Amino acid sequence: MREKTVERYDVVVIGGGAGGMTAGVYAGRARLNTLLIEKSLMGGLATYTNEIENFPGFPEGTTGLGLMELFHKQLKKFDVKIKMTDVKSVDFSGEWKKVETFRTTYESRVVIIATGGRPRITKAPGEKEFLFDKGISFCATCDAAANTGKTVMVIGSGDAAIEEGTFLTKFATKVIVSVIHDTGKMDCNEIAREAALQNPKMEFKWNTMVDSFKGNGRLEHVVLKNLKTGEFDPVPVDTCFEFIGYEPNTEFLNGSLPLTKRGYIETNEMMETSIPGVFAVGDVREKELKQVATAVGDGATAGYMAERYIADSEMFEKQILQKERIGLIYVYSAIDAPSRELLPLMQEIENEFDGKVKLNVLDLYKGKRLCDRLSCDVEPMTIFYTKEGEVVEMSTECAKPQVVSRLKSLVA
Numbered sequence: 066m067r068e069k070t071v072e073r074y075d076v077v078v079i080g081g082g083a084g085g086m087t088a089g090v091y092a093g094r095a096r097l098n099t100l101l102i103e104k105s106l107m108g109g110l111a112t113y114t115n116e117i118e119n120f121p122g123f124p125e126g127t128t129g130l131g132l133m134e135l136f137h138k139q140l141k142k143f144d145v146k147i148k149m150t151d152v153k154s155v156d157f158s159g160e161w162k163k164v165e166t167f168r169t170t171y172e173s174r175v176v177i178i179a180t181g182g183r184p185r186i187t188k189a190p191g192e193k194e195f196l197f198d199k200g201i202s203f204c205a206t207c208d209a210a211a212n213t214g215k216t217v218m219v220i221g222s223g224d225a226a227i228e229e230g231t232f233l234t235k236f237a238t239k240v241i242v243s244v245i246h247d248t249g250k251m252d253c254n255e256i257a258r259e260a261a262l263q264n265p266k267m268e269f270k271w272n273t274m275v276d277s278f279k280g281n282g283r284l285e286h287v288v289l290k291n292l293k294t295g296e297f298d299p300v301p302v303d304t305c306f307e308f309i310g311y312e313p314n315t316e317f318l319n320g321s322l323p324l325t326k327r328g329y330i331e332t333n334e335m336m337e338t339s340i341p342g343v344f345a346v347g348d349v350r351e352k353e354l355k356q357v358a359t360a361v362g363d364g365a366t367a368g369y370m371a372e373r374y375i376a377d378s379e380m381f382e383k384q385i386l387q388k389e390r391i392g393l394i395y396v397y398s399a400i401d402a403p404s405r406e407l408l409p410l411m412q413e414i415e416n417e418f419d420g421k422v423k424l425n426v427l428d429l430y431k432g433k434r435l436c437d438r439l440s441c442d443v444e445p446m447t448i449f450y451t452k453e454g455e456v457v458e459m460s461t462e463c464a465k466p467q468v469v470s471r472l473k474s475l476v477a
């Protein structure tokens with residue numbers, strides 16, 4: 066078998082949707098050597114929608130594809146490398162995180178996961194036979210024109226189902242909508258609901274769910290079951306569009322990160338996951354509002370944080386835990402007088418050791434991320450480490466005799 070090649074980057078972004086591309090723009094613009102990996106289509110899920118009316122800056126609205134093309138153009142401007150391939154697995158155990166594709170292992174200081182979600186399916190009998198090009202679609206933009214003059218079904222009543230269903234009436238003769246709720250009740254916003262109810266091309270099948278999909282090589286009937294009467298209704302259709310929510314694309318993580326019950330990635334507001342240097346953005350995160358605008362905000366934050374993380378790492382390795390002298394780190398707080406007043410004393414101690422000891426001072430609040438790396442959350446604190454960079458003691462005892470005595474034992 067051919068040996069895998071290994072490539073190193075500062076930042077690897079997995080996923081080329083709105084979130085991933087924005088993270089790429091920020092990381093690339095910060096002059097970080099950045100790679101973005103996309104497995105199918107640059108632009109992600111936003112390219113599925115014909116009309117985006119709520120992304121700021123486009124008062125007349127825009128198409129999902131058009132908007133994503135602009136993102137892509139901007140990404141290329143900042144020298145972000147793009148590879149069209151599928152990420153199979155990851156390994157976040159080392160300092161250099163590994164991202165595995167079929168031919169290459171990418172090693173990176175920072176990984177930003179932006180793999181979004183995929184449409185949920187009904188799991189009704191017969192469905193797998195007709196997925197994508199055989200009569201079941203998840204993308205009105207992609208398949209509307211092919212259904213000109215035809216009869217289509219839409220499954221679902223959320224924003225995507227009703228808005229895309231309304232768009233489909235521009236092409237299809239009839240759009241039959243299967244809704245699980247009672248007459249008139251939908252999960253979408255009120256404006257979309259009103260417009261749909263008044264659209265003469267839309268017909269609603271209330272209190273129904275899909276029982277099965279039937280056809281011969283291509284979808285011919287969607288059999289609906291009425292949840293109130295128990296009756297079955299085989300509805301002849303040319304295409305069935307399913308809009309019943311999404312599932313996160315997190316399988317490739319294979320236990321490398323803890324996931325929520327629903328399979329999403331939990332982050333804090335800085336997009337940090339529980340593993341330092343691993344961030345998650347966009348629809349793959351556990352969050353309330355999954356939209357282009359929120360994916361963009363997440364991506365901007367993660368791109369910025371990637372730069373901060375790398376700068377901190379370099380400072381930590383080269384300065385804070387330098388390997389030329391015995392180290393003393395003094396953690397204090399600029400707003401706490403007693404700990405601040407010990408600063409000259411620490412300086413005095415460093416001088417007394419005549420070049421054999423290196424002192425670094427950290428403000429617990431301004432240097433919080435560096436203190437976190439030392440697992441230090443109280444001040445004042447003295448931290449002692451060897452020439453090999455190994456922390457041997459952390460102590461809240463900061464009096465001169467104790468500090469001097471500890472340093473003497475390390476220098477000896």
Ligand SMILES: Cc1cc2nc3c(=O)[nH]c(=O)nc-3n(C[C@H](O)[C@H](O)[C@H](O)COP(=O)(O)OP(=O)(O)OC[C@H]3O[C@@H](n4cnc5c(N)ncnc54)[C@H](O)[C@@H]3O)c2cc1C
Binds near residue numbers: 103116118120357
């Ligand atoms: C029909 C529809 C209508 C919508 N309408 C609107 C709207 O009007 N306004 C709005 O703001 N939002 C809308 N949205 C939501 C919006 O599209 C998403 O919130 C947004 O696309 C999320 O971006 P993302 O970058 O997080 O993920 P995605 O866009 O899902 O991108 C993730 C990318 O990661 C790639 N990927 C996944 N796994 C891997 C892997 N293992 N290796 C490599 N690449 C991988 C995928 O191929 C994909 O390109 C709509 C969505 C749909 C489906």
